[in-house]
Amino acid sequence: xxxxxxxxxxxxxxxxxxxxxxxxxxxxxxxxxxxxxxxxxxxxxxxxxxxxxxxxxxxxxxxxxxxxxxxxxxxxxxxxxxxxxxxxxxxxxxxxxxxxxxxxxxxxxxxxxxxxxxxxxxxxxxxxxxxxxxxxxxxxxxxxxxxxxxxxxxxxx
Amino acid sequence: xxxxxxxxxxxxxxxxxxxxxxxxxxxxxxxxxxxxxxxxxxxxxxxxxxxxxxxxxxxxxxxxxxxxxxxxxxxxxxxxxxxxxxxxxxxxxxxxxxxxxxxxxxxxxxxxxxxxxxxxxxxxxxxxxxxxxxxxxxxxxxxxxxxxxxxxxxxxxxxxxxxxxxxxxxxxxxxxxxxxxxxxxxxxxxxxxxxxxxxxxxxxxxxxxxxxxxxxxxxxxxxxxxxxxxxxxxxxxxxxxxxxxxxxxxxxxxxxxxxxxxxxxxxxxxxxxxxxxxxxxxxxxxxxxxxxxxxxxxxxxxxxxxxxxxxxxxxxxxxxxxxxxxxxxxxxxx
Numbered sequence: 001x002x003x004x005x006x007x008x009x010x011x012x013x014x015x016x017x018x019x020x021x022x023x024x025x026x027x028x029x030x031x032x033x034x035x036x037x038x039x040x041x042x043x044x045x046x047x048x049x050x051x052x053x054x055x056x057x058x059x060x061x062x063x064x065x066x067x068x069x070x071x072x073x074x075x076x077x078x079x080x081x082x083x084x085x086x087x088x089x090x091x092x093x094x095x096x097x098x099x100x101x102x103x104x105x106x107x108x109x110x111x112x113x114x115x116x117x118x119x120x121x122x123x124x125x126x127x128x129x130x131x132x133x134x135x136x137x138x139x140x141x142x143x144x145x146x147x148x149x150x151x152x153x154x155x156x157x
Numbered sequence: 158x159x160x161x162x163x164x165x166x167x168x169x170x171x172x173x174x175x176x177x178x179x180x181x182x183x184x185x186x187x188x189x190x191x192x193x194x195x196x197x198x199x200x201x202x203x204x205x206x207x208x209x210x211x212x213x214x215x216x217x218x219x220x221x222x223x224x225x226x227x228x229x230x231x232x233x234x235x236x237x238x239x240x241x242x243x244x245x246x247x248x249x250x251x252x253x254x255x256x257x258x259x260x261x262x263x264x265x266x267x268x269x270x271x272x273x274x275x276x277x278x279x280x281x282x283x284x285x286x287x288x289x290x291x292x293x294x295x296x297x298x299x300x301x302x303x304x305x306x307x308x309x310x311x312x313x314x315x316x317x318x319x320x321x322x323x324x325x326x327x328x329x330x331x332x333x334x335x336x337x338x339x340x341x342x343x344x345x346x347x348x349x350x351x352x353x354x355x356x357x358x359x360x361x362x363x364x365x366x367x368x369x370x371x372x373x374x375x376x377x378x379x380x381x382x383x384x385x386x387x388x389x390x391x392x393x394x395x396x397x398x399x400x401x402x403x404x405x406x407x408x409x410x411x412x413x414x415x416x417x418x419x420x421x422x423x424x425x426x427x428x429x430x431x432x433x434x435x436x437x438x439x440x441x442x443x444x445x446x447x448x449x450x451x452x453x454x455x456x457x458x459x460x461x462x463x464x465x466x467x468x469x470x471x472x473x474x475x476x477x478x479x480x481x482x483x484x485x486x487x488x489x490x491x
Contacts, residue, residue, distance in 0.1 A: 002338045002339055002458050002462060002475055003458050003461055003462045003472045003475045003476070004462075007461065007462050007472060008469075008472050008473075008476070011461065011467060011468075011469040011472045012469060014467045014469075015467070015469045018467070116339075117339050117340060120339060120340035120342060121340045123340070123342050124340045124341070124342050124345045127342060127345050127346055127349070128345060128349070131349045149342075150346070150486070150491040151491070153342055153343050153346070153482075153486065153491060154483075154486050154491050157343075157479040157482050157483050157486065
């Protein structure tokens with residue numbers, strides 16, 4: 001999601017108007033550049049209204065994978081006592097319960113981006129913790145959780 | 158700009174008279190430095206001299222925040238070797254001349270290998286084979302340079318064991334931590350894998366650090382110069398092989414850097430350099446290469462997103478990061 005599309009649209013417009021336009025000598029070419037710039041502004045406005053949808057899906061999948069992680073880690077705690085595991089489970093549950101403000105019709109883009117970032121941060125912490133645990137505790141459930149996380153990452157490339 | 162360049166040349170060449178600058182223009186290519194080409198003519202002690210120069214100036218923001226002094230020093234040291242490189246004239250740190258530090262070097266003949274040159278077109282396998290051979294020959298030259306003999310110990314000699322791998326992992330992990338704009342789970346997975354699989358280095362060599370088809374010039378079936386040495390260092394020679402093997406450079410073919418078969422690449426390299434190719438190490442450095450390339454792009458994306466650079470190329474590269482992540486996922490068996 002980085003750079004965001006609005007930044008890209010801004011960048012294309014900047015290049016058209018500041019780098020290309022001054023190099024043009026015909027009024028026909030200058031008019032075409034202006035039309036391109038206006039078109040980009042229109043596409044940008046449309047994008048602002050549709051950008052939410054892929055993020056809604058990714059955030060839902062992230063929540064599913066983190067919920068699975070929470071369940072697996074809680075089950076693991078019965079056999080494998082570890083303080084950081086406790087902390088991580090609490091962190092996952094807290095993030096899953098956190099509420100993000102939504103707009104009137106759809107969730108606001110900014111809010112979805114923030115949610116996406118926070119969920120991914122918890123996922124990164126989970127990946128790191130799974131690596132540490134695997135050094136002195138092996139279990140099929142943890143292996144399957146890792147596979148599930150990797151499948152999620154591949155799906156959302 | 159022309160006046161400023163003329164003033165600088167006069168400062169560097171006080172004996173030059175009737176100095177004129179022509180064809181000064183920004184050259185497309187490379188996003189880590191701004192390249193300005195020009196021709197200069199002058200008279201010195203009665204002799205008329207004409208030379209083509211390139212100024213490589215630090216940009217306001219770029220993909221790479223690299224050490225221009227290191228690149229300058231490596232290229233100067235390599236002048237006495239068979240590695241085709243431009244002659245370095247001056248390193249200028251004083252910003253009073255052109256607002257930002259820069260180096261002045263010889264402008265080499267030849268064109269870069271963009272898709273437009275036809276080098277990668279299937280209809281010209283003979284040209285491609287000739288270039289491919291020289292590509293490997295240059296790599297073998299770089300890896301067999303007597304780096305101690307030409308004074309390159311000063312750029313930092315890694316210790317025996319896993320230090321070469323550790324240094325590179327550490328370097329790029331720091332870049333990712335500094336420049337990422339959002340959490341990077343795939344890079345996290347890849348960094349964990351790299352730390353668990355660090356290879357030992359048997360032989361330390363000079364490493365180009367960005368050895369690929371975009372970084373040479375060619376003319377009349379001959380590679381005239383290998384450029385972009387800003388990531389060069391002493392390390393494991395397999396690092397350059399791993400980097401060159403990345404799918405990212407394959408030009409939509411299965412060929413290494415769009416030039417030659419992997420087996421051919423390894424065999425010819427071994428014959429020329431006498432260095433045995435360790436495919437496991439090459440694999441490690443291919444994974445590292447994907448992480449490094451992503452880190453480099455993240456630096457550019459941050460500059461672009463924060464408005465420090467308006468270069469759309471930096472933004473565009475950010476949008477193709479999923480291709481690198483896909484390569485990582487394939488390599489690590491996700």
